[in-house]
Amino acid sequence: MSLYARLTGWIxxxxxxxxxxxxxxxxxxxxxxxxxxxxxxxxxAKIIGDTEFQATFSYSVVMALVTIAFGILIVVPTAFxxxxxMPWARPYVEFLxxxxxxxxxxxxxxxxxxxxxxxxxxPLTGTVTGTNLLLAFGYTVLALPYMYRAxxxxxxxxxxxxxxxxxxxxxxxxxxxLTRVILPNVLPAVLSGAFLTFAIVIGEFxxxxxxxxxxxxxxxxxxxxxxxxxxxxxxVIAFAITWACMGLIQLVTRFSKHMKAES
Amino acid sequence: xxxxxxxxLEKSFGANRVVTDFNLGVEQGEFISLLxxxxxxxxxxLRMVAGFERPSSGAIRIGSEDVVGKRPxxxxxxMVFQAYALFPNLTVAENxxxxxxxxxxxxxxxxxRVAEMLALIGLPDLGARYPFQLSGGQQQRVALARAxxxxxxxxxxxxxxxxxxAKVRVSLRNEIRAIQRDLGITTIFxxxxxxxxxxxxxxxxxxxxxxxxxVGTPFEIYNRPTTRFVANFVGQLNLFKADDAGRIGGxxxxxxxxxxxxxxxxxxxxxxxxxxxxxxxxxxHFLGSVIRVTAAAAGARIxxxxxxxxxxxxxxxxxxxxxxxxxxxxxxLK
Ligand SMILES: Nc1ncnc2c1ncn2[C@@H]1O[C@H](COP(=O)(O)OP(=O)(O)O)[C@@H](O)[C@H]1O
Ligand SMILES: [Mg+2]
Numbered sequence: 253m254s255l256y257a258r259l260t261g262w263i264x265x266x267x268x269x270x271x272x273x274x275x276x277x278x279x280x281x282x283x284x285x286x287x288x289x290x291x292x293x294x295x296x297a298k299i300i301g302d303t304e305f306q307a308t309f310s311y312s313v314v315m316a317l318v319t320i321a322f323g324i325l326i327v328v329p330t331a332f333x334x335x336x337x338m339p340w341a342r343p344y345v346e347f348l349x350x351x352x353x354x355x356x357x358x359x360x361x362x363x364x365x366x367x368x369x370x371x372x373x374x375p376l377t378g379t380v381t382g383t384n385l386l387l388a389f390g391y392t393v394l395a396l397p398y399m400y401r402a403x404x405x406x407x408x409x410x411x412x413x414x415x416x417x418x419x420x421x422x423x424x425x426x427x428x429x430l431t432r433v434i435l436p437n438v439l440p441a442v443l444s445g446a447f448l449t450f451a452i453v454i455g456e457f458x459x460x461x462x463x464x465x466x467x468x469x470x471x472x473x474x475x476x477x478x479x480x481x482x483x484x485x486x487x488v489i490a491f492a493i494t495w496a497c498m499g500l501i502q503l504v505t506r507f508s509k510h511m512k513a514e515s
Numbered sequence: 516x517x518x519x520x521x522x523x524l525e526k527s528f529g530a531n532r533v534v535t536d537f538n539l540g541v542e543q544g545e546f547i548s549l550l551x552x553x554x555x556x557x558x559x560x561l562r563m564v565a566g567f568e569r570p571s572s573g574a575i576r577i578g579s580e581d582v583v584g585k586r587p588x589x590x591x592x593x594m595v596f597q598a599y600a601l602f603p604n605l606t607v608a609e610n611x612x613x614x615x616x617x618x619x620x621x622x623x624x625x626x627x628r629v630a631e632m633l634a635l636i637g638l639p640d641l642g643a644r645y646p647f648q649l650s651g652g653q654q655q656r657v658a659l660a661r662a663x664x665x666x667x668x669x670x671x672x673x674x675x676x677x678x679x680x681a682k683v684r685v686s687l688r689n690e691i692r693a694i695q696r697d698l699g700i701t702t703i704f705x706x707x708x709x710x711x712x713x714x715x716x717x718x719x720x721x722x723x724x725x726x727x728x729x730v731g732t733p734f735e736i737y738n739r740p741t742t743r744f745v746a747n748f749v750g751q752l753n754l755f756k757a758d759d760a761g762r763i764g765g766x767x768x769x770x771x772x773x774x775x776x777x778x779x780x781x782x783x784x785x786x787x788x789x790x791x792x793x794x795x796x797x798x799x800h801f802l803g804s805v806i807r808v809t810a811a812a813a814g815a816r817i818x819x820x821x822x823x824x825x826x827x828x829x830x831x832x833x834x835x836x837x838x839x840x841x842x843x844x845x846x847x848l849k
Contacts, residue, residue, distance in 0.1 A: 414596055415600055417565075417594070418594065418601075420586075420587040421565055421588070421590075421594035421662070423588045423665065424613075425588055433604075437602070
């Protein structure tokens with residue numbers, strides 16, 4: 253490779269990194285300036301000490317975990333069954349799971365509110381638990397494209413049909429096959445879907461705000477509109493969480509010991 | 516009464532009839548091979564016995580119990596696949612113990628049985644490995660141990676050796692047979708390789724286009740094939756046509772076509788041979804203990820095998836020779 257080409261490569265790379273990191277650095281730097289004249293973690297301390305932060309953040313974490321559980325319960329058996337018994341339906345199912353990317357969250361939530369309001373046949377919005385459940389369902393829909401793709405990609409790496417038959421001939425029923433044969437073998441894929449779901453749910457605003465639940469997204473928005481330094485500290489924290497999720501995806505992919513090294 | 520009985524079994528996929536009027540009785544402890552070309556329905560028969568396909572009609576009985584309505588996981592049938600199909604997330608020991616664990620066996624029972632099975636397949640020290648750390652032959656042995664561990668009533672093997680290289684294939688087929696004899700387990704073995712079927716089976720079912728053409732011991736199948744298809748598919752064959760008077764080489768044999776195995780045809784005149792044909796040597800292959808000669812005689816190409824003898828060099832290509840065979844060795848073809 254010529255010196256010129258190499259140089260161009262480096263310049264493009266540096267530009268890209270700069271484009272991405274300089275605003276972040278500015279953000280971080282500003283978030284440390286809460287005390288006049290010196291850098292300090294005051295803004296972070298304030299945020300973390302804020303009971304509302306603790307409440308909304310733990311609420312969103314719990315919602316994320318519930319959403320992940322729903323996602324796994326819906327997606328793993330579906331993707332498994334489609335691969336095993338109705339491969340012709342795969343394009344349709346794939347299309348269906350992609351819909352949430354096309355339909356705005358606000359449309360989904362208005363649909364929910366119309367369908368499940370207090371005067372409907374299933375008044376979910378009438379109770380706190382019902383609304384929470386509705387929110388989790390909404391999150392599950394939003395995360396569906398990522399979860400389904402991740403799991404389906406994972407299923408592609410194993411011979412689903414033969415492994416299923418092997419397990420059946422050894423006496424296993426469907427539940428055993430799913431939990432002991434299929435799920436463990438697509439676990440890295442399921443986990444990467446789970447971390448994506450987590451990142452989506454933690455930052456989600458529309459559904460939580462319109463269903464009026466005390467989630468982290470609306471809190472972020474409120475702080476951002478009302479405080480000087482704390483929003484920037486919050487942004488840094490949110491970035492850290494997202495990156496931790498990405499890092500964990502890498503980790504589980506690398507440390508699934510029974511998998512052959514991908515070459 | 517046979518232990519495993521298949522009666523008037525039929526299977527169609529849509530309009531495509533894949534198995535037709537298949538009948539077979541397998542005695543307890545018997546080793547049966549289903550032999551036939553690719554696509555003739557062997558796997559489909561096996562999958563119906565295992566419960567993965569539903570017969571269009573017919574009965575399958577194991578120990579006089581009809582199993583057709585039963586799901587595969589209720590049949591207690593061991594299955595070995597061409598692609599090994601070991602669970603990649605489980606160790607060798609966990610794979611072998613899988614069936615017992617599902618049956619709810621105690622942990623110490625499982626450990627003992629797994630050790631016993633691993634010893635049986637000659638891999639006592641590999642229990643902690645994962646499947647991807649094993650060779651193909653080792654993986655298939657583990658798959659065999661896994662299928663046998665829960666003491667199934669019947670063992671089914673679907674071309675278990677096809678993915679292995681030639682040397683492993685021969686040693687593993689002998690090992691499978693030895694283990695099968697040892698345990699006395701009723702076994703159906705599917706293969707398209709006639710040598711494999713001939714060498715290890717108690718009886719062979721030769722299948723052609725979904726129909727069981729002939730059922731018999733390897734000796735019967737090879738020496739007395741009852742259909743042209745079986746004669747052609749199993750072993751090598753020389754075709755002889757009788758003349759209008761029903762004679763071959765001047766000897767009356769009856770009308771029609773006849774076949775003779777290469778080892779039934781002799782170079783030169785043999786005492787017991789009544790048919791003698793003049794021939795020209797076309798090819799000579801020296802294979803060591805056996806010499807295979809191809810010669811043109813009576814308007815056909817005849818292959819014959821003779822044993823090597825240090826005092827008798829093989830004939831030269833192009834030389835004129837006499838071939839002889841006994842009319843009793845002729846196989847009439849239907
Ligand atoms: N699930 C299926 N759907 C449609 N046709 C099938 C199916 N399984 C097998 N067949 C057809 O049945 C015939 C026999 O197949 P198979 O039993 O696998 O043959 P073999 O094992 O002897 O090679 C083939 O023509 C195959 O295409
Ligand atoms: Mg087959």
